[in-house]
Amino acid sequence: MLRSPLALLLASLLTATLAQAAPDPALLGCWRSTSIVLHLQDGSKTEDRSGRCTLNFKDDQFESQCGAAKSLASTYKYEIVRPNVYKATMTGSTFSTQLLGSTREYEYQVDGERLLLVTRPPTATPPPPGATVKVESESTRIPCP
Numbered sequence: 001m002l003r004s005p006l007a008l009l010l011a012s013l014l015t016a017t018l019a020q021a022a023p024d025p026a027l028l029g030c031w032r033s034t035s036i037v038l039h040l041q042d043g044s045k046t047e048d049r050s051g052r053c054t055l056n057f058k059d060d061q062f063e064s065q066c067g068a069a070k071s072l073a074s075t076y077k078y079e080i081v082r083p084n085v086y087k088a089t090m091t092g093s094t095f096s097t098q099l100l101g102s103t104r105e106y107e108y109q110v111d112g113e114r115l116l117l118v119t120r121p122p123t124a125t126p127p128p129p130g131a132t133v134k135v136e137s138e139s140t141r142i143p144c145p
């Protein structure tokens with residue numbers, strides 16, 4: 001049976017869209033940070049190795065919690081946009097409501113029980129003094145609560 005070129009193109013685009021939206025099974029589950037490094041505009045770095053932050057990835061959303069009682073929590077909708085890159089939009093937060101609806105991309109790499117993330121927060125051009133221009137984190141897989 002012959003198909004029109006338009007129908008083939010639409011089928012191809014739909015297949016590509018569905019493939020991009022599928023979660024990466026390696027990313028799913030819970031992770032505890034072992035290191036979070038903020039790279040500042042002036043070239044300096046600050047590092048947090050407290051392990052107080054966790055991520056819980058589900059099919060199309062994840063939750064980030066930090067703090068002694070996990071009182072600092074944010075939720076995000078996310079989708080895989082290309083291999084090892086997801087785009088996340090903040091949908092809820094207990095502390096950062098001015099960022100609700102904001103979206104950014106994260107590069108990720110899962111290596112066994114280790115998750116590496118890199119993101120570049122949006123800043124003005126040129127970035128103001130003291131602005132965070134890149135965040136790198138390393139986490140280990142943990143059982144989900």
